[in-house]
Amino acid sequence: MTLLRAANVQLSFGSRTVFQGLTFTIEEGERVGLVGVNGSGKSSLMKILAGAARADTGELQLRRQARVTYLPQEPVFAEGATVASELSVAQGPLREALAAQADLAKRLESTPAGAAQEKLMEQLATLSDRIEQMGGWDTEHHAKTLLDRLGVKDWDRPVAQLSGGLRKRVAIARALLTRPDLLLLDEPTNHLDADTVDWLEEELDKLPGALLLVTHDRYFLDGLVDRIVEINPGEGVTSYPGNYQAYVEQKMVAQENAEVAQHKRERWIAQEVAWLRRGPEARRTKSKARIERAQKLMAEKGFQRPKVADLRVMAAPRLGHTVIESEGLEKSFGDRKVLSKVDFRLQRGERVGLVGPNGVGKTTFLRVLLGELPPDGGKLVIGKNTKVAYYDQNRAQLDPELTVYDAASQGEDWVELGDQKVALRDYLDDLLFPVPMQRMKVKALSGGERNRLLLARLFLEGANVLVLDEPTNDLDIVTLNVLERLLLDFGGSTLLVTHDRYFLDKVATSILTFEGEGRVTRYEGNYAMYRRLKDQADAQAAAATPASAKAAPKKEEPPAPPKQARKAGKLSYKDQRELDGMEATIEAAETRKASLEAQLADPAIYSNGGKVAELQKDLDATIAEVDRLYVRWQELQDLAAGTA
Structure with a gap:
């Protein structure tokens, strides 16, 4: 059944047409990803669908009594709001339903048997189903669980005192608690660390309502959506069935x-x-x-390949043998230990991704390396040829009162790109800042446009070490692809903080993980390799835990709120992709098992006791993995058949 229908919607700002003839529908329970380049009108369309803005022309139809919740990029709170009061607002419809249910139950007690009683019982059953959909009866426990998982600890703290990241997390919890028929999310993953993004993906996958999602996180889109709708600038939309990967292939x-x-x-x-x-x-x-x-x-207008931002890097001096090195680095703020004896070495050509929960010290570590904060102890060495360009996640380097041209120029009207000398005005045009836009003030730009401008200016500094703190926020997917290619081709070294798992998988050569209490661990490889190595280390640590510790009594917890079951036979896209690849995964694990068994069957190997022990350990782990894969395969088959 159709939940929402938009027909011939048009929006213009002055002489600029954002979109026109825009027509599409959202079905009940459907998960839709909304994509498009910066400035194509994604956020504007979300506001129109939420009723927070009006289109110039067009028609919107929403199913009768359907509830819509909208989470903008920058959430809005009532004056004087606390964390608890905002979540209480989110639970208002549920409280009203509970009150109505109690009233119906009371009336039912005094209603004699007959048609009137049957009608009340039908109403009570419908209302009970509605209450279950909105989260059931144990909502306060669910609310506190959400906040705790999102890293918001102070239940009674005024929202105005929270950082921007924490405010976004409160808004996410508020949106999840409403359990609407249609949830509109505009860049919900901004300011969230990678582990929290994983958790949020699972939470959204369990919601029974429909979802319209704007995000640059491509793994997030892959795991959640059934369909991609792309806004064509100045025109309408094109719909592509499937997740993000399917969209890329079809496009x-x-x-x-x-x-x-x-x-x-x-x-x-x-x-x-x-x-x-x-x-x-x-x-x-x-x-x-x-x-x-x-x-x-x-x-007629013929086909033209979409124009993309042509980000380029100014030539930089060659790095020396020493780039950036630290030994025993220490940093604390009061009693809170942020860095504890951190040893780190950045080599020429490396691209190191920094990951970990918000507030554990990633930005502090960068600022200590850059000399913006003095370390409390340890040794720091910067190479003689090292020239650093720093991208600040708050974009403080951009003066909002300057024009786009003046913000990029820094007093120069020409830029040197490789062996070419290019007029700055032409370079900005290549970055999708046409001449009229170059006369605009920075404060009039969207978040993605400011980000693109700051990156462009950064790459003109002639640096051989790029230090990028959350550079992917607000960038559209097309520009993210450009940035990925630029960093892969960059001849210097890169330090990169981002929650974008897809970006880290494409770019990072190693991962530096911040684990709290000053602990920092390095893993070689990209983000996917880091997760595998981390899971293996956690499994080994769990296996080494004494049995007495494993058997320690657990603190009794209140029952979890009821979950809305998926329809029988319907797998999420994430589960379906896992099932599709399970046969090949099991075959690879079986092949590895057979190889290890063959090596252990060779008598010659037993002359090396250490090698035997290592092979036996690998074989035990592989056998356990094969067993786990078969169990998981059966679980997915049962889910697909609707028997789970």
Whole structure:
């Protein structure tokens, strides 16, 4: 059943048409990802659908009595609001339903058997289902669990005293507690660490209502959505079934087909133009209809590959043997230990990703390395040839009162890119800042546009070490792909803080994880490799835990709130992808098991006792993994069949 329908929606700002003829629907329970370049109108459309803004023209239809919750990029709170009061507001509809349920139950007690009683019982059953959908009866426990998982500890603290990141987390908890029929989320993963993003994905996957999601987190889109809707700037939307990966594949095929069609169109136009130029004598032998058809085709807008920001890096001096090194680095704020005897070495060409919960010291570590904060102890060495460019997640380097051109120029009207000298005005145009936009003040730009401007200025500093603190926030997916390629081609070294798991998988050569209480651990490889190594280490630590500790009595917890079950036979996209790849995963694990068994069957190996012990340990772990995979495969098969 259709939950929401938008038809021929148009929005303009002055002479600029944001979108027009925009038409699409959202079905009950559907999960939709909304994508498009910065400035294409994603946030504006979300506001229109939420009723927070009005379109110039068009029609919106929402299913009767459907509840909509909207979480903007920058959440809004009532004056004087506390964490508890905001969550209480979110639970208002539930409290009203509970009160109505109690009233119905009381009336039922005094209603004699008959048609009236049956009607009340039907109403009571419907209301009970509604209460269950909105989270059931144990909502306060669920609210506190949400806040605790989101890292918000102070239940009675005024929201105005919280940081921007904590305010966003309170808003996420508030939105989740409403359990609406349609949840609109605009960049919900900004300011969240990677582990919290994983948790949020699981929470959203359990919600029974429909979801419309704007995010640059491609793994988040892959794991959640059933369909991608792309806004075409100045036009309408195109819908692609499937998750983000399916969208990318379909879009590539569509663009290739469009380019082939455009090539044929251009050849046909060239032929017709040559014929038209032959003069009246030639045209008299042809039909009037052909002339009109040729003129119409030439007037039509042909296919043009979308323009993307052309980020480039100014040439930098070659790095020396020493880039940045620390030994025994210490840093505390009062009684809170942030860095404890941290040894770190950044080498030429490395791209190190920094991950960990918010507030554990990632930004502090960067600022100590850059000399902005003095360490309490330890040794820090910066190479003689090391030249650092720093991207601040708060974008404090951008003066909001400057024009775009002046903010980028820093007193220079020309930039050197490789062996080329390019006018700054032309370079900004390549970055999707056309000349009229270059005269705008920075404060008038969107978050993504400010981010792109700051990155462009940063890359013109001629640095050989890039220190980037949350550079991916607010960037559209197209620009993220450009930034990925730029960092992969960059000849220097990079330190990178981001919660974007996909970005870290593409870019990082190693991961530095901040674990709290000053502990910092380095893992070689990208983010996916780090997760595998971390899971293995955790499993080994759990296996080494004494049995007495494992058997320690657990503190009794209140029962978890009821969960809305998935429809029988319907797997989430995340589970479906896991099931699709399970056969190959099991086969690889079985192959490894057979290889280890064959090595242990070779008598020659027993001359090396240490090698035998290592192989036996690997075999035991592989056998356990094979068993786990078969159990998981059966679970997924049962879910798919609706028997779980």
